[in-house]
Amino acid sequence: MYHRQTLATAAAGILLAGGIGATIPAGAASAPSRTTPPATAQVVNVRWGGHPTFDRLVIDVRGTMPPVSVKPVKELRYDGSGNKVPLPGRYFLEIRLSPAAAHNESGQSVYKGPRVIRIHLPALKGVALTGDFEGVVTVGAAFTAKPVYKTFVLHSPERFVLDIAHPARVCRG
16 A cells, blocks of 8 residues: 555655646747857957057947958949948948848847948048848948958957958168
């Protein structure tokens, strides 16, 4: 008889635990925490700095770094409208991150950097957020001389780096 009581108590405990587990909302176990990175990479800032032989442009990303492409373009235009970006320069680079967004799932901007700004460094003359549309974020950079650059990614936190060599100076004797 004692064995039956032990079995009954164990079964009741299992059923009770199962019943309690069933009352937890289905989405609660998978609800994102504040430390969980977003499903789509979020572009949150663009910043720059001058160094003795190069200028640096950094794009800060929350989440996993998406693929990034950099290509020279004849001019910078805003995605969607096609309007020309009002930055000085004769040479331009378009930096494209995809899949990425500069807004959250509610449609609110998470991007805290400048929308368009003139910069007075030896190589870099301006930066603009030119697009945040259909999973693609584009950033434009302006130069007065043809840019010679290299790119790389840094981690913890995630950021894309574009280093632009200072233009060669011509010495006249």
